[in-house]
Amino acid sequence: AQSVTQPDIHITVSEGASLELRCNYSYGATPYLFWYVQSPGQGLQLLLKYFSGDTLVQGIKGFEAEFKRSQSSFNLRKPSVHWSDAAEYFCAVGIYNQGGKLIFGQGTELSVKP
Amino acid sequence: DTGVSQDPRHKITKRGQNVTFRCDPISEHNRLYWYRQTLGQGPEFLTYFQNEAQLEKSRLLSDRFSAERPKGSFSTLEIQRTEQGDSAMYLCASSPFGVGELFFGEGSRLTVL
Numbered sequence A: 001a002q003s004v005t006q007p008d009i010h011i012t013v014s015e016g017a018s019l020e021l022r023c024n025y026s027y028g029a030t031p032y033l034f035w036y037v038q039s040p041g042q043g044l045q046l047l048l049k050y051f052s053g054d055t056l057v058q059g060i061k062g063f064e065a066e067f068k069r070s071q072s073s074f075n076l077r078k079p080s081v082h083w084s085d086a087a088e089y090f091c092a093v094g095i096y097n098q099g100g101k102l103i104f105g106q107g108t109e110l111s112v113k114p
Numbered sequence B: 001d002t003g004v005s006q007d008p009r010h011k012i013t014k015r016g017q018n019v020t021f022r023c024d025p026i027s028e029h030n031r032l033y034w035y036r037q038t039l040g041q042g043p044e045f046l047t048y049f050q051n052e053a054q055l056e057k058s059r060l061l062s063d064r065f066s067a068e069r070p071k072g073s074f075s076t077l078e079i080q081r082t083e084q085g086d087s088a089m090y091l092c093a094s095s096p097f098g099v100g101e102l103f104f105g106e107g108s109r110l111t112v113l
Helices: none
Strands: A003-005 A010-014 A019-021 A024-026 A032-038 A044-050 A056-058 A064-068 A073-078 A087-095 A101-104 A108-113 B005-007 B010-013 B019-024 B031-037 B044-050 B053-057 B065-068 B075-079 B088-095 B108-112
Touching (some): A003 A087, A024 A073, A044 A073, A073 A087, A101 B044, B031 B075, B044 B065
Parallel strands (some): A010 A108, B010 B108
Antiparallel strands (some): A003 A024, A019 A073, A032 A044, A032 A087, A056 A064, A087 A108, B044 B053, B088 B108
16 A cells, blocks of 8 residues: 655754754655645645656755655755744655545644744 | 635534544546644545446445545545544545646644543
8 A cells, every 4th residue: 555654753953053854654656746845724735746857856946856766765954944844744656547636744843943 | 816715714513523624625636635644643545536426435445435426626525423533634635637736725623522
């Protein structure tokens, strides 16, 4: 069965420090991978997506993610975190033969220290 | 605003009452999805439509839940005889055909007392 694991429930980083959020997936075919961000009480906003090609993908707000097939991972990174990045981050895998639905991980909550 | 809109944003109800949520997708999107999200968890898939056809329902969608998309445009999610365990954020999303970005609404938060 398809699944997504985000090992870190909560991460705290200092403003200006680098960030890496981990994501591992289980999927039998070529994965379509996504990172979304959710602020409290809000819907989800797409940060970036990977479909094929270059395994390092750039997204909005200075985020990037690297697809590593050998490790079944799609980790999200940012070189310098801003206080406004505090939010919940979700990794997801897209299921092509099931209507393109997304299967989400449980999320990682990011706190930013001044 | 041409994004996905959901109504109401917040609903408080007593156990046993029926509630209905509405979702208006982005107009040119033919796929519409419903998800449920509880505190501290990621969104869980409930069901999806392609145009007016409901093509998949999750095991999470008990027989108290029903979803419709009568003309392939807006959709409704009805919960009958609500239970406290139904308290959650109900998210709607839409997308064009194929695997791509899902565009989410801001959600409808349900509290069952």
